[in-house]
Every structure is written in structure tokens, then in C-alpha cells.
Amino acid sequence: MYSRIVAVFVLGVMFAAQADAFQDPKTHAETRRLLSSLGDVKNDREVLAALFKRGDGRIDDLIEALHDPDRNIGLRAQIVIRYLGNQAGMKALEEWYSKQNEILISGPIPLPLKERDYKWISDQSINDAADYIYALALDGSPRARAVLNEMMKLKGTVYDGTFASLALRRVKVSHPQKLLTGPRDLAKLVLRNAFFIPPLSRPYTSARLLGLNAGRDKALVEVYVNPGPLAEEWYHVVISKRGRGWKFFSITQVAQS
16 A cells, blocks of 8 residues: 555656646746736737737746736736636636735736626726727627627717727627638738728728737737827737637727827
8 A cells, every 4th residue: 555655656746747847947037028028018019929929838927927026027917818818827817816905907808708897897887898898799698798788778878989989889780799701811801800990990990910829729910090190099809710710809999099
């Protein structure tokens, strides 16, 4: 019996040693360095793209970074995890949120929506919860549709010209969950199906691919709207592979002038 216990212990040590051998300490340092350089997702798009491309393969690094002594590193790790929508990363992020005295949520709203998301929406006005309108439309679950329908009923209380008013209007006349097929150029694919851009703004809108994730089943695309001075908008759109097409995964307005 004793020899069996010793054998099991030895095997456990061997497996742990092998697992450590697969972890490259250099990736931890590089991931942290990239997070340290990510001051602004719009202006530091190359850094964001690098983290998006490597993130799935370095999700343990990003999860570890949530607990970094430098709070800015933790907040930036949160942002990258939300761009990726990585299942392991989102689970760790939810645990991280539950231990925070003050929660500062930043970054995209990945699918599916969580209980925390619905609580946030219920506690806010439509204008304050405007960032969730596209996420609710993309989620498409019965609960998400019900919450979105309630927002639609209150649309008359929202001033025209606000982000919430525009988002509700665009969602109502569009099909956010449709399968995106057509051009192999993913930037063109997003641009062609960018339902969140009003028709009058389309002639002034462009898009470019920032990068694919490690599994090449998600893509990050920047959409830029420039109808004139002091009217610019920047969106970051993540699409996910579905069979022979793609679907919108998150839509985030990251800046406007």
C-alpha cells in the first residue's frame, strides 16, 4: 500500500514538472510588457492586436495579470480578456469581479451576457446602459430579447442624437444575428454588414483588420467613421467563426471626436 502511494506521488510530481516545462516564463514577462504598453485601445491598436493574436495561447498569463500589484495591469488584462471572450478567461474574470470592492468594468461586452450584465442594465437608465444595446441584440437569448424590448418601449424617453437612440434605431431595422458571408477580406465583410453605421455615414466609413486570434476563429476589426472634423467615430468589432461564415461577437465604440 505504501509503495502504491509513493508511486502515485512520484507520478504527480512528474506530471507537475512536465506541465511547468511547457510554460515559458518569457511569455509572462512579454505579456506583462504588452499590457503595460496598452494605454489606449484606439491609439495603441498595434499593442492591442498583438495581445489579441496571442491572448488565447497566453490566457494563463492574462489571468495572472488580473492580480498584478499594478492595478493598471489588472484592468488592461480585463480589457483583453473581454475582447477575446475566452471561456477560461471569462470564468476567471467573473471570479476576479466577485472579489473586488469596487468594480471598474472596461472593454467590450462579450457573449453570452452574464447575470452581472443583466443586473447592471437593470440598475441603469437607458442612456447609461447604452453600451449594452448591441450586446443584447447580438446575444438573442429570450432574456436578452425581453430586456431589449423593454428598452424599445422606453425609446421615446431617449433624446435623439444620443448613442442609445441611434443604437436602438439601428437594432430595430437590422438583423444583428445574421450569418455574415461573402468577401474573404474580413474588413470588407464587417464593413458590408455594419448595421450599426447609419446609411448617411456609410460613404465616410472604412474598416481594417487588426488581427485574428490564435485559433483563427475570432477576428478584431477597426471601423472608422469620418464624415468631417469633430465628427469622427472609432469602433472595435469582434466577429466569431460560425461554420462557413462569421457572426458579430461584440461591437464597441472606443472613441469619438
